[in-house]
Amino acid sequence: MSIAERGTEALREHVATQLRRARERSVVLTDAVDDDDLVRQHSKLMSPLVWDLAHIGNQEELWLVRDVGGREPVREDIDNLYDAFQHPRADRPALPLLDPAQARGYVREVRDKVFDVLEGSRLEGRRLETDGFAFGMIVQHEQQHDETMLATHQLRRGAPVLHAPAPPAGRPLPVAEVLVPEGPFAMGTSIEAWALDNERPAHDVxxxxxxxxxxxxxxxxxxxxxxxxxxxxxxxxxxxGWAYRVKADLTAPRFWVRDGAGWLRDRFGHVEPIPPDEPVVHVCFHEALAYATWAGRRLPTEAEWEKAARFDPATGRSRRFPWGDEDPGPEHANLGQRHLSPAPVGAYPAGASPLGVHQLVGDVWEWLDSDFHGYPGFEAFPYREYSEVFFGGDYKMLRGGSFGTDPAAVRATFRNWDHPIRRQIFAGFRCARDARAEELA
Structure with missing residues (x-):
């Protein structure tokens, strides 16, 4: 059932459940390490974990306590410290940040007030509150930072502290590639209640x-x-790409370790053999493009990826997800940190698209050969800094989510973007190629 189809009380309970789920994950990621690890910067690319935690609380305070709730600030004095646009990640450890105990106390206090606000909200009226959008935005924000914190865990040194069962086994797929037919499809959405501004509006492509x-x-x-x-x-x-490969001395995906003539990988502190049938992860856009060129192929465009993921040739409509319109379940995709690695190819047959494309959602973000821009009719909402200020940069698009992406923070319309040199993110890719005339006859 879509969010818009829920009754008000059912929607309120859904929001509360999603808020709790996100916070439970944040607690797991921050309680797994000691205070020294929480305040340490494990990479210049990442914030200290304690910054992410307090930033989650600060965004929740700004949008839900102060804006939706109309209440007095909890800690107005720290707004500047946790404004991601004011301080680059590399500079954040030098700021007078809340210590771990203060950060935990702050996010608890904010959350208590948020539940009071939720209880009194009509979840309608202003666009920000209709269908619980502001609450959904904050849920997604926390889950996005949880994935960022998971990436920080991958960068930290020391004994493993995160544990999860192995993903399900894979199985052979009947074909290596599938044909996506020529024609228009509806890209983006105008009806998904919690979709963010860059996913809107729906338009034919x-x-x-x-x-x-x-x-x-x-x-x-x-x-x-x-x-x-x-x-x-x-x-x-x-x-x-070649200039960056030389400058950065790239020789393999990040976290691969040479072992004689072969390779091992370092996965959250576990050094282990590399599973041959799992999607490759921790490669940048330049590496993905080089592989595709070597293989005589190319990377898909963003429109191609979304059509492969959503288009149903039997009905001509675009689905919410490759498997249909229902929310992701554990049978559909490797999401939500249930496992700590991509699943082998063929592990989720129930998640295949109508055209027979597998694992488009979950496992690894997929690099695409498209730049970041707004759709025709784009309107920034509720603030320019979520999407619009990034349009026109050197960013490349990523789609589909990873094993570290929560179901609340991914859809077949969800758009992610990053610099083409980034390798710490849980990103892989798949290839595409043009169809030849004789193949269409």
Missing amino acids: HVDAFFIDTAPVTNAAYEAFIAAGGYDDPRWWSEV
């Missing part, structure tokens, strides 16, 4: 016929690229 990989590129396939000298041959790289 024509896509030429193309083939797309049935599954993301695996570790075994990527290792073949390395073994073939892919990192040493500038023919496969864009000019910008």
Whole structure:
């Protein structure tokens, strides 16, 4: 059932449940380490975990306590410290941040007030409150920071502190690629209640016929690229990509460790053999593009990816998710930190799209060869800094979510973006190619 179809009390309970789920995950990620680890910066690319925790509370206070609730500030004096646009991540450890005990106390106090606000909200009226949008925005914000904190855990040194069962086993897929037919489809959404501004509005996009990989590129396939000298041959790289490969001395995905003639990987403190049938992860856009060029293929565009994920040729409509309109379940996709790695190819047959494309949601974010821009008719809401200020940069698009993305923070319309050099994120890719005329006859 969609959010808009719920009654007010059912919606209120849904919001409360999502708020609790997000906070439970934040607690797991911050309680797993001691205070020294919480305040330490494990990488210049990331904030200290304690900054993320207090920032979560500060955003919740700004939007839900002060704006929706119309209440007095809890800690107006710390607004500047936790404004992500005021302080680059590399500079945050030097700020007079709340210590771990203060941060935990602050987010608890804010959350208590938020539940009072939720109890009194009509969940309608202002656009910000209709269908609980502001609450949904904050749920997604916390879950996004939880994924960021999970990436920080991957960067920390020391004994493993996070544990989860292995993902389900994979299975062979019948074909390596599928044809996506030529024609228009409805991209984006105008009806998803908690969709963010850059997902809106729905609009028709024509896509030429193309083939797309049935599954993301695996570790075994990527290792073949390395073994073939892919990192040493500038023919496969864009000019910008090759310059970065040389400057950063890239030789393999991040967290891969050479072991004689083979490779191991460091996964949340576990050094282990690399599963050959899992999607490759921790590669940047330049690496993904180089692999695709070496393989005689290319990366999909954003429109191509979304059509492969949503288009139902039997009805001509766009689904909410590849498998249909129902929310993600554990049978559909590897989401929500249930596992701490991508699942092997073929592990989620129930999550396949109508065209037969697998694992489009969950496992790894997928790099796409598209820049970040607003859709026709884009309107910034509720603030420009969520999307609009990033339009026109060097960002490349990512779609589908990863094993660290929560179901509340991903849809087949959800758009993510990052600099093309980023490798600490849980990103992989799949390839595509143009359809030849004889293949369409």
